[in-house]
Amino acid sequence: MLDEDCTEAFRKIFSPSCRPPPLPSPDTAPAPWVLIEPLAYVADQTNATTAEASTSTGLTLRVTVCLTDPLGVSYVCVHCPDLNDTDYASRPSVVCSEKDFLLLSVLFLHAPQGREYFVYKAGPGRPSLRLIPGPYPLVLTASDFGLLPRDDGDHFVLAALCYSLTPWVYDLHVFSSRTWAWSTKLTQTEISSDVRTGVSIIIASKVIQLGGGTLGWVDLWRGIAFCNVLDEIPVLRFITLPMLMPGNKDGVKPAPWPLRNVAYSNGLIKFIEVEKHERPDVDETSYDDMDTLCESDCLTKPKEIGWRAMTWYTTTSWDHWRKGCVAYDEEISVDYPRLSKMLPHVRDNVTKELTLKDLLASYPVLSLTCHCDDIVYMLCKLKSCSPKSWLITVDLKEKVLVDLAPFSLEGYFSSAHPSELSSYLKTALATEGT
Structure with a gap:
């Protein structure tokens, strides 16, 4: 039988009736980018970001973005006045967000198409919301949809890579906001024989x-299949991701999000992995140096588990990855006095200094700030059974804890989406403030 904490976690993931957490009132203009929770809430909330659209059955759907600066997690609220929570099969989800666009997936129980997709646009002017017409491409998950804003800022392209019965033969379904219609392209592939042998599906x-x-x-276990979706005959290529780090090769891994992530900025594809690892026992002595053995010497000593984070980077034209940074938990400096009140239980027993050695890190997210290539956000929990957790910011290059904040949201199954949507909502929010 599930305990109370597990029941609440499952409810948060699957139940549309899960209520959004309160967010602090912003004292300043929105940050240039934010972290958005991957699941939206079914809740009647409105503010200057609220936009409306009609569903395929003619019902009104409202979408509201609730913003807070990074180290807090922003979220999206969905509300249909004519529907109850039980009319949703699950919580709506944020598929992706690029510049001032956000793609939202909503699964209705009684709609003809079931799942419907809406594009939210932050501006200029008041935010807008539009239903993407079906029939939709047959995809494994909503994560197969990519969003590409066009250069003029008013238009966008949606693209979905769909499988055929033949390995490495894909149909590319493209939706253009200019024609407001779907089209299909058959891709060509330039994939090495080694990849074809080792990777059968993405x-x-x-x-x-x-x-x-x-x-x-991005298949976070295998690699990245990529193509120019605007080409008449797109050519599909593939970048293999680095192998799993040794500490991540054991055990069942239902999802990659707690361990790995990929981002693109400054012309570079950046990859990060967080690994649990066993710290070497500094007191361990070789039998070669011992004349007598005590009972304690004959017993297996429990290994101390720590973590490390490692980054790699590449481009679409390289045939290799280059190592970025490696940082172990015990190397990361925590020198800021203001952090001591939020980390009262993570002091070294000998030095009494703040340390991250008693925390386990997961769900890495790379920063969207161009000049902060080595900044990563991670979720940390105590190794004990304590429910306390924090969202931390670490500079992997300098090995410094930059900031942290208590993190109370439970039941995550994927990392938060980094999004620039906040910078495009400044006008709407400023108007509301005035």
Whole structure:
């Protein structure tokens, strides 16, 4: 039988009736980018970001973005005045967000198409919401959809990479906001024989922009399939991701999000992995140096589990990855006095200094700030059974804890979406403030 905490976690993931948490009132203008919770809430909330659209059955759907700066998690609220919570099969989800666009997936129980997709646009002017017409491409998950804003800012392209019965033969379904219609392209592939042998299928965890008209379908276990979706005959290529770090190779891994993530900025594809590892026992002595053995010497000593984070980077034209940074938990400096009140239980027993050695890190998210290539956000919990958790910001290059904040949201199954939507909502929010 599930305990109370597990029941609440499952309810948060699957139940549309889960209520949104309160957010602090912003004292200043929104940050240039935010972290958005991957699941939206079914809740009647309105503010200057609220936009409306009609569903396929003619019902009114309202979408509201609730913003807070990073180290807090922003979220989206969905509300249909004529529907109850029980009319939703599950919580709506944020599929992806690029610039001032956000793609939202809503699964209705009684709609003809079931799942419907809406595009939210932050501006200029008042935010808008539009239903993407079906029939939709047959995809494994909503994560197969990629969003590509066009250069003029008013238009966008949606693209979905769909499987055929033949390995490495894909149909590319493209929706253009200019024609407001779907079209289908058959891709060509330039995939090495080694990749064809080792990788039979790609299950996208997310889709990222790779510059120009190129989108990359990221399978966080295997690699990135990418092509220029604007080409008449798109050519599909593949980048294999680094192998799992040794500490992540054991055990069942239902989802990659707690361990790995990929982002694109400054022309580079950046990969990060967080690994649990066993720290070497500094007191361990070789039998070669011992004349007598005590009972304690004959017993297996429990290994101390720590973690480390490692980054790699590449481009679409390279045939290799280059190592970025490696940082172990015990190397990360926590020198800020203001952090001591939020981390009262993570002091070293000998030095009494703040340390991250008693925390386990997961769900890494790379920063969207161009000049902060080595900044990563992670969720940390105490190794004990304590429910306390924090969202932390670490500079992996300098090995410094930059900031942290208590994190109370439970039941995550994927990392928060980094989004620039907040910078495009400044006008609407400023108007509301005035």
